[in-house]
Amino acid sequence: MIETATLIAPPPISARPDFAPATPPETPLPMPVQDLAAWDPARGHRPGRTHPRPLLARAFVFGAALALTVYGGVQMYETVSVSGSPTALQYVLVVLFLLTFSWIALAFASGVLGFLVLLGRPRLPAAPTRLSTRTAILMPVYNEGTARTFAAVEAMREAVDATGLGAHFDWFVLSDSTQADAWIAEERAFLDLRARLGDDARLYYRHRKKNHHRKAGNIGDFVTRWGGAYDHMLVLDADSLMTGDSLVRLAAAMEADPDAGIVQTLPLIINRNTLFARVQQFAARIYGPVIATGLSVWSGRDGNYWGHNAIIRTRAFAQSCGLPDLPGKPPFGGHVLSHDFVEAALIRRAGWAVYMLPTLEGSYEESPPSLIDVAVRDRRWAQGNLQHSRVIGAAGLHFASRQHFATGIAGYTASPLWLCQLVVGIALALQTAWIRPEYFSPDFGLYPVFPRFDPVRALQLFGLTMAILLAPKFLGLVLALRDAAVRRACGGAGRLVLSCLIEILVSALLAPTAMLIQSGSVVGILLGRDTGWNPQRRDDGSIPLRDIVRRHRWHTLLGLVSGVAAFAIATSLFLWMSPTILGLVLAIPISWASGQLGLGLALKARGLLVTPEERDPPAIALRAGLLSARNAAHALDAADPLEALHADPALAEAHVRMLPQAAPRPRGGIDTDQALAAAKLQEAETLDEAARWLTPRERLALLHDRDLLARLARLA
Structure with missing residues (x-):
């Protein structure tokens, strides 16, 4: 057990001795840009031994998904063709149904496979007692809350040291922050933490002036500058948290498998308290392992990578994962946005294995607190996944890698396809209600032909779709009920079942609005609108009601119009669409409720939507929370960066030492922000004047310029 933190203030930076370098000596590792149009297998890694392929598992998953899709397609055809040959619009409905149904059929089959495997309760080998690699x-950061990220680094480092294997790990905080206050707060936190850790800190910090290629470029910069010194690199996100046991087990797994390129964990969501986040946290804990285990089994050593909480063989990554810029402009051209899928595909192309350890415990992350926050993140993911349509045909990719790309693309096209299916269904219902019957059909029947559906088959098909959609949730619930420890930690069987019902209800109410938001994102991307890259909100604060109303007013209006129109066409159509109509009409209150901390805590107090990690919090989470509170109390994130540098000459000196050597300015090349910052500093007589006059971009330019920093220090 890790000891409780003592909440004492760290010594001021100005009282410390001279600073050690913020980064270790560079050990460059070449990272050539890969060619997606050509691939020579002779360049790849040749595995030292033969590994079995999960052919039976793949046959089961894809065979079952195909059989279900064919059966569902036949039933849909029979449903719409009850009155004779289907019309063109009815054929469109059948095609749309096949596309959306195949997506949930594949998830169902994968979930069944995962359930069967988890019934056997697979066990991991014993924890390692020694390591021979580095x-x-x-920890890449981008305008994040410094108190939380450095608390996580400190807690994880302590946990690894407690295993006795800490000497095999070095810790890097890789900053891509573009806000001056975030940058200086990171430096203050880094210097404070390194001073507490002492001479054997093994903690390093680097800030990039230009966040070229986002996170992929951030990791690539590390590889090309320091990658040669490390056998492996373990990539985190700013909200990641991993136990010391899980970290050393991942390093041991890479040592034991010389053909492994990436080993991925299954992160569980923790520390979430708003209603929306608690629903996500509960679903990830109870249902997530079923889907992830099934995916892991049929993928085998041809798996995927989610960009964090995974360990990577550094030289294999450098040799095969240099990402090219895609031709054209964003959103489909430019740098690769969802880089993790592409890196997994390229390292697999080079002969290295990529697989998951879904049963490895101790890997955690956090999640956005509300529906709107998820939508912001999801917009970026949608663009990245749709961009994979430019990569899926790359030369030499393994079939499973192409399947991962296809699944990711389908995950975002499913919403607009579902919307189109809904629209076509309404059009057909309208046609059935108002179009006159055909009295003289080509078949010369004795009775007029009325365009209609088979209501019995339609109801059966709806039941089949719902069963396939909800089956993974039911299977996860069964596993949780079978596990006495999980069942008790979730409040007992009754509360566990009730929590699942609450999750299904909330998810069903949110689904129509999420469908429209995601459909709008996909349409915007197809129209050429680039999403950019905004930092993710990670707190539990609610969104102002006026912002919620502005975001969802059109969803509500569409729900009202759809409800009135459906009722006017036919009562049966209204009843069939009622779940969608209800979700849209209530979009504003549901979205508001999703971000409410009070609602989430009220359910938690009653033992609902509770996970085992809440009932018995991991020691690493408790330690990180305590350290985060201490860092917040020291106001590392609150100080104005210019005031902090001006008040502490030692901090200003450390900041200057951490700056990279400035490249010579080309003749005639003027940095506008730097020039304006210099002019304003020239006129400013006090620090307060300079702070008020400088724009955020000019502040950044100042912080990168040694001469301007010296001028800042001379202000009153």
Whole structure:
């Protein structure tokens, strides 16, 4: 057990001795840009031994998905063709149904496979007692809350040291922050933490002036500058948290498998308290392992990578994962946005294995607090996944890698396809209600032909769709009920079942609005609108009601119009669409409720939507929370960066030492922000004047310029 933190203030930076370098000596590792149009297998890694392929598992998953899709397609055809040959619009409905149904059929089959495997309760080998390799643990940050990220780094480092294997790990905070206050707060937190850790800190910090290629470029910069010194790198996200046991087990797994390129964990969501986040947290804990285990089994060593909480063989990554810029402009051209899928595909193309350890415990992350926050993140993911349509045909990719790309693309096209299916269904219902019957059909029947559906088959098909959609949730619930420890930690069987019903209800109410938001994102991307890259909100704060109303007013209006129109066409159509109509009409109150901390805590107090990690919090989470509170109390994130540098000459000196050597300015090349910052500093007589006059971009330019920093220090 890790000891409780003592909440004492760290010594001021100005009282410390001279600073050690913020980064270790560079050990460059070439990272050539890969050619997606050509691939020579002779360039790849040749595995040292033969590994079995999961052919039976793949046959089961894809065979079952295909059989279900064919059966569902036949039933849909029979449903719409009850009155004779289907019309063109009815054929469109059948095609749309096949596309959306195949997506949930594949998830169902994968979930069944995962359930069957987890019934056997697979066990991991014993924890290692020694390691022979070096691992760099990378924490990329981008305008994040410093108190939380450095608390996580400190807690994880302590946990690894407690295993007795800490000497095999070095820790890097890799900053891509573009806000001056975030940058200086990171430096203050880094210097404070390194001073507490002492001479054997093994903690490093680097800030990039230009966040070229986003996170992929951030990791690539580490590889090309320091990658040669490390056998492995373990990549985290700013909200990641991993136990010391899980970290050393990942390093041991890479040592034991010389053909492994990436080993991925299954992160569980923790520390979430709003209603929306608690629903996500509960679903990830109870249902997530079923889907992830099934995916892991049929993928085998041809798996995928989710960009964090995974360990990577550094030289294999450098040799095969240099990402090219895609031709054209964003959203489909430019740098690769969802880089993790592409890196997994390229390292697999080079002969290295990529697989998951879904039963490895101790890997955690957090999630956005509300529906709107998820929509912001999801917009970026949608663009990245649709961009994979430019990569899926790359030369030499393994079939499973192409399947991962296809699944990711389908995950975002499913919403607009579902919307189109809904629209076509309404059009057919309208046609059935108002179009006159055909009295003289080509078949010369004795009775007029009325365009209609088979209501019995339609109801059966709806039941089949719902069963397939909800089956993975039911299977996860069964596993949780079978596990006495999980069942008790979730409040007992009754509360566990009730929590699942609440999750299904909330998810069903949110689904129509999420469908429209995601459909709008996909349409915007197809129209050429680039999403950009905004930092993710990770707190539990609610969104102002006026912003919620502005975001969802059109969803509500569409729900009202759809409800009135459906009722006017036919009562049966209204009843069939009622779940969708209800979700849209209530979009504003549901979205507001999703971000409410009070609602989430009220359910938690009654033992609902509770996970085992809440009932018995991991020691690493408790430690990180305590350290985060201490860092917040020291106001590392609150100080104005210019005031902090001006008030502490030692901090200003450390900041200057951490700056990279400035490249010579080309003749005639003027940095406008730097020039304006210099002019304003020239006129400013006090620090307060300079702070008020400088724009955010000019502040950044100042912080990168040694001469301007010296001028800042001379202000009153």
